[in-house]
Amino acid sequence: MSTPGRSGLIFDEALLFERSRVDRPGIPLEDPEVPCVDPREVIEPKLVRDDIEGFPELSELDVVRHFTRLSQWNYGIDSGFYPLGSCTMKYNPKLNDLAAQLPGLVDLHPLAPETAIQGTLALAHELEEALAEIAGLDRVTLQPAAGAQAELVGMMMIRAYHRSRGDDQRVRVLIPDTAHGTNPASAALTGMEIAEVKSGADGILHPEQLAPLLDERTSALMLTNPNTLGLFETHAEELAERVHAAGGLVYLDGANMNALMGVAKPGHMGVDVMHFNLHKTFSTPHGGGGPGSGPLAVRNILAPFLPTPVIHREGDRYRLDNEFPYSIGRVHAFFGNAGIYLRALAYIRTLGAAGLTEVTQRAVLNANYLLARLREQYDVPHDRRVMHECVLTDRRQQATGVTTADIAKRLMDYGFHPPTIYFPLVVHGALMIEPTECESLESLDAFIEAMERIANEAATSPELVTGAPRRPKVRRLDEVRAARHPRLRWSAPDAES
Amino acid sequence: MSYVPHTPDEIHTMLECIGVSRVEDLFDTIPRSLRQRAELKLPAPLSERSLLAYVRARAELNLSAGRSSSFLGAGAYHHFIPATVDALVSRGEFATAYTPYQAEVSQGTLQAIFEFQTMICQLTGLEVANASLYDGGSAAAEAALMALRLTHRKRIYLSPALHPHYQQVIRTYTRGVGAELELLPAETDGRTATTELAPDTAAVILQQPGFFGCIEDLARAAECAREVGALCISVTPEPLALALLRPPGELGVDIACGEAQGFGVPLSFGGPYIGFLAARQKFVRQLPGRLIGETVDSEGQRAFVMTLTTREQHIRRERATSNICTNQGLCMLRVTIYLALLGRKGLRSLAEINLSLATYAKSKLQQAGLRLPYSAPTFNEFVVEVPDLEARHAALVEQGIVPGLPLGELDPQRRDQLLVCTTEMNSREDIDRLARELTA
Numbered sequence: 059m060s061t062p063g064r065s066g067l068i069f070d071e072a073l074l075f076e077r078s079r080v081d082r083p084g085i086p087l088e089d090p091e092v093p094c095v096d097p098r099e100v101i102e103p104k105l106v107r108d109d110i111e112g113f114p115e116l117s118e119l120d121v122v123r124h125f126t127r128l129s130q131w132n133y134g135i136d137s138g139f140y141p142l143g144s145c146t147m148k149y150n151p152k153l154n155d156l157a158a159q160l161p162g163l164v165d166l167h168p169l170a171p172e173t174a175i176q177g178t179l180a181l182a183h184e185l186e187e188a189l190a191e192i193a194g195l196d197r198v199t200l201q202p203a204a205g206a207q208a209e210l211v212g213m214m215m216i217r218a219y220h221r222s223r224g225d226d227q228r229v230r231v232l233i234p235d236t237a238h239g240t241n242p243a244s245a246a247l248t249g250m251e252i253a254e255v256k257s258g259a260d261g262i263l264h265p266e267q268l269a270p271l272l273d274e275r276t277s278a279l280m281l282t283n284p285n286t287l288g289l290f291e292t293h294a295e296e297l298a299e300r301v302h303a304a305g306g307l308v309y310l311d312g313a314n315m316n317a318l319m320g321v322a323k324p325g326h327m328g329v330d331v332m333h334f335n336l337h338k339t340f341s342t343p344h345g346g347g348g349p350g351s352g353p354l355a356v357r358n359i360l361a362p363f364l365p366t367p368v369i370h371r372e373g374d375r376y377r378l379d380n381e382f383p384y385s386i387g388r389v390h391a392f393f394g395n396a397g398i399y400l401r402a403l404a405y406i407r408t409l410g411a412a413g414l415t416e417v418t419q420r421a422v423l424n425a426n427y428l429l430a431r432l433r434e435q436y437d438v439p440h441d442r443r444v445m446h447e448c449v450l451t452d453r454r455q456q457a458t459g460v461t462t463a464d465i466a467k468r469l470m471d472y473g474f475h476p477p478t479i480y481f482p483l484v485v486h487g488a489l490m491i492e493p494t495e496c497e498s499l500e501s502l503d504a505f506i507e508a509m510e511r512i513a514n515e516a517a518t519s520p521e522l523v524t525g526a527p528r529r530p531k532v533r534r535l536d537e538v539r540a541a542r543h544p545r546l547r548w549s550a551p552d553a554e555s
Numbered sequence: 556m557s558y559v560p561h562t563p564d565e566i567h568t569m570l571e572c573i574g575v576s577r578v579e580d581l582f583d584t585i586p587r588s589l590r591q592r593a594e595l596k597l598p599a600p601l602s603e604r605s606l607l608a609y610v611r612a613r614a615e616l617n618l619s620a621g622r623s624s625s626f627l628g629a630g631a632y633h634h635f636i637p638a639t640v641d642a643l644v645s646r647g648e649f650a651t652a653y654t655p656y657q658a659e660v661s662q663g664t665l666q667a668i669f670e671f672q673t674m675i676c677q678l679t680g681l682e683v684a685n686a687s688l689y690d691g692g693s694a695a696a697e698a699a700l701m702a703l704r705l706t707h708r709k710r711i712y713l714s715p716a717l718h719p720h721y722q723q724v725i726r727t728y729t730r731g732v733g734a735e736l737e738l739l740p741a742e743t744d745g746r747t748a749t750t751e752l753a754p755d756t757a758a759v760i761l762q763q764p765g766f767f768g769c770i771e772d773l774a775r776a777a778e779c780a781r782e783v784g785a786l787c788i789s790v791t792p793e794p795l796a797l798a799l800l801r802p803p804g805e806l807g808v809d810i811a812c813g814e815a816q817g818f819g820v821p822l823s824f825g826g827p828y829i830g831f832l833a834a835r836q837k838f839v840r841q842l843p844g845r846l847i848g849e850t851v852d853s854e855g856q857r858a859f860v861m862t863l864t865t866r867e868q869h870i871r872r873e874r875a876t877s878n879i880c881t882n883q884g885l886c887m888l889r890v891t892i893y894l895a896l897l898g899r900k901g902l903r904s905l906a907e908i909n910l911s912l913a914t915y916a917k918s919k920l921q922q923a924g925l926r927l928p929y930s931a932p933t934f935n936e937f938v939v940e941v942p943d944l945e946a947r948h949a950a951l952v953e954q955g956i957v958p959g960l961p962l963g964e965l966d967p968q969r970r971d972q973l974l975v976c977t978t979e980m981n982s983r984e985d986i987d988r989l990a991r992e993l994t995a
Contacts, residue, residue: 074670074895084898085637090908091983092915097799097907100914101932105770107801112677113899118639121895125667125888129648132663136647142656149558150651153603159821160607162614165621168631168825169960171952174623177616178824191596203689203826206868206878214731243868243878247700249731252873290584321582322589341558346664346884347654347845349689349827365727387727391630391692391720391792391814392825404610410600413557419578420559426581427569443584466657476657481869498560499569530659532852537658540850540862544839546683547673 061473143490146338194325208333208352261440298328320415628976680802687844688830691814702758716765745929777807819893843877
């Protein structure tokens with residue numbers, strides 16, 4: 059079954075610059091009631107520009123139609139089922155958008171005096187405490203602007219911790235072969251070196267595979283749990299014990315916290331520092347790729363190294379503390395993505411402990427149901443109980459010439475956003491499916507039926523699959539051409555060579 | 556509340572299909588010793604109505620720019636945001652989509668980013684740009700890292716008029732790769748002196764306009780950098796200045812970065828914002844983050860797609876140019892809509908209005924007997940010396956006037972200096988009142 063229905067009128071829409079007409083009046087500006095200054099009278103003329111060449115000139119309605127049409131070419135959670143693995147595409151409650159944008163919050167200047175920011179600091183402090191409780195760790199910073207920045211900050215803190223103990227030689231970071239690409243990229247930015255840890259045939263890490271890599275140069279293990287195969291790292295506690303015994307620390311990539319909230323605390327598994335992706339677990343909008351927010355929770359031993367400023371509470375007053383002598387320093391111009399983390403606070407405050415636990419339980423229920431049904435037609439690389447997501451391969455379809463990418467594109471024709479594909483890298487032709495807790499049995503069944511039909515099509519009429527998609531506004535794109543002849547901006551036709 | 560749709564019957568059906576009897580059994584790969592026994596200690600859940608009342612009560616404790624007469628700038632700018640920006644950016648098709656990995660169903664986000672990239676190029680006078688940076692501070696840090704990779708050198712000179720927070724972020728980001736950061740001297744007019752550069756310099760980083768408001772001579776800085784084979788990087792936290800000043804790319808700047816918050820993104824206590832970074836075409840393979848390019852589909856229609864991804868973490872892992880994977884989508888969209896609404900003439904007019912207000916404020920404060928320490932030209936921000944500033948500042952805040960940023964908070968030697976910013980949000984009356992109250 060596909061998502062039934064037809065498309066409304068979907069229009070073509072030129073670029074802003076192509077729609078522009080010279081001298082078309084845009085939105086009116088207010089008269090400032092002070093004498094108008096000619097820029098060249100107060101600034102050396104050689105420093106003043108004449109015009110912004112090529113910039114568009116459009117009416118307000120032109121702009122509204124332009125972006126409305128563009129929006130209609132997008133697929134969002136609000137449009138339909140979006141099982142993009144590892145991205146937790148759950149419903150983004152409208153309430154949270156409203157709460158974070160209330161006057162007083164949305165128009166607060168980050169450098170306003172301390173007396174002027176007490177309300178926001180109180181909310182931020184409350185979120186820090188809630189996240190510390192969920193993590194089972196001691197302190198939280200809301201500074202990192204995204205999960206990837208949190209990884210970088212966490213690894214900087216780990217390095218600063220080792221240095222403070224005279225362990226300058228601890229520069230090797232152990233990263234499983236199933237990890238997100240950001241993990242090695244973030245660790246490398248701190249100047250440390252990466253060693254890959256192989257996961258076992260069962261898809262998880264085993265202490266005996268880790269042991270030979272541990273020595274006096276070990277800085278940290280960067281773990282994702284559940285890992286990107288959707289499997290819980292059952293030996294997490296022993297892995298952490300071994301890393302600690304060797305003098306290293308354990309970092310947790312918290313991308314998959316939607317499988318653990320209220321069920322198990324990373325702090326109890328030996329994790330020393332972890333990040334949250336608020337846009338995943340805590341429902342803040344993904345926004346077409348951002349902005350995210352990546353709070354970091356740490357054990358007390360790492361607290362002296364937190365980035366500045368740090369919220370400090372004294373009774374019912376709050377202040378931003380910059381006097382942190384061991385801090386790794388500042389990582390953001392101001393104080394992280396308040397507009398995002400306040401949405402996450404609204405989510406936590408409306409769900410409460412029971413609601414968050416229910417989220418985890420239903421996310422895991424949905425993923426296991428999908429796997430139970432899909433395994434009839436698709437190959438499952440690791441036969442273990444999954445948590446919040448499951449990974450399939452295209453192994454059974456390969457003989458027909460149909461690949462994972464084809465299956466993904468064909469899903470669009472059935473009205474679904476495709477899953478994450480070709481990741482994790484350890485699985486050939488991976489299809490990584492994360493339904494989240496928000497999907498009903500009907501939407502899961504509709505997706506399963508589409509996947510079954512695609513498997514049948516692959517066997518009987520593969521050109522239906524390899525020729526997909528047909529339903530979206532554009533057909534399959536020529537990505538090679540985009541990379542070989544990069545056109546990364548519009549230029550006026552007569553300006554082109 | 557938890558936004559889960561399952562009926563009890565459906566849960567039963569699903570468990571049966573999976574082959575377990577209880578939801579708890581699904582967690583059997585987590586060792587019993589690691590499972591939480593007690594419920595999370597969190598406050599009791601709030602209803603929709605009570606949540607809003609609770610947040611509103613705290614919001615009212617803030618003295619926000621909208622509720623005061625505020626002259627704060629210093630990297631975050633209070634500009635008017637047309638209603639159209641919020642209306643369009645709130646569309647669920649934009650807000651609830653993710654990174655456009657699947658281009659065929661993400662053309663809206665992709666075309667908008669392509670338009671953003673183009674407008675940043677037009678404003679900066681450079682050839683390539685992207686929408687992948689968290690804020691101005693990390694954009695400056697990524698530009699510094701780019702320069703280290705491109706030149707294989709370690710020494711970076713920072714202007715003393717580079718935002719102190721940006722300086723700190725650059726320091727944090729470059730520590731791991733062993734950069735040597737040095738401060739350039741300042742000239743008496745408030746501009747940066749760029750003549751004494753060591754021969755092993757990787758980059759010179761100047762802010763335009765500088766943190767203290769002074770407009771730099773970027774052409775001279777770029778010339779000095781070129782003489783020693785270094786790159787010249789400009790950083791612009793107030794993007795509206797780009798509508799008025801010669802584009803950095805025309806003046807020999809190699810990488811122009813900064814903060815685009817001023818273009819339709821609310822203050823929101825410092826984030827989310829959107830850094831921008833534009834560079835010469837020849838540096839494109841060292842750019843951090845996502846890039847969107849034009850191509851065609853199998854029927855020859857124009858379409859857009861993420862491209863040159865071999866620089867990125869999901870392919871290159873530890874050898875990537877950066878760990879960044881955001882494209883600050885919603886902030887990118889705000890900026891693109893805002894710039895489309897103001898357009899070629901409107902943006903320029905708005906910049907001239909800001910300049911006129913600041914010029915008026917400077918003369919008003921001078922007439923009131925206050926001294927302006929710097930003679931270099933300014934845009935919408937400038938420094939004024941106010942005797943006994945600390946006490947006056949506190950008294951004004953009590954009256955709902957935030958007169959600017961007292962610079963003594965950042966540098967004890969600037970105890971009497973106030974950084975004042977005027978935008979279209981400050982009326983003539985506000986400015987007259989500021990001049991009166993600062994000298995009362």
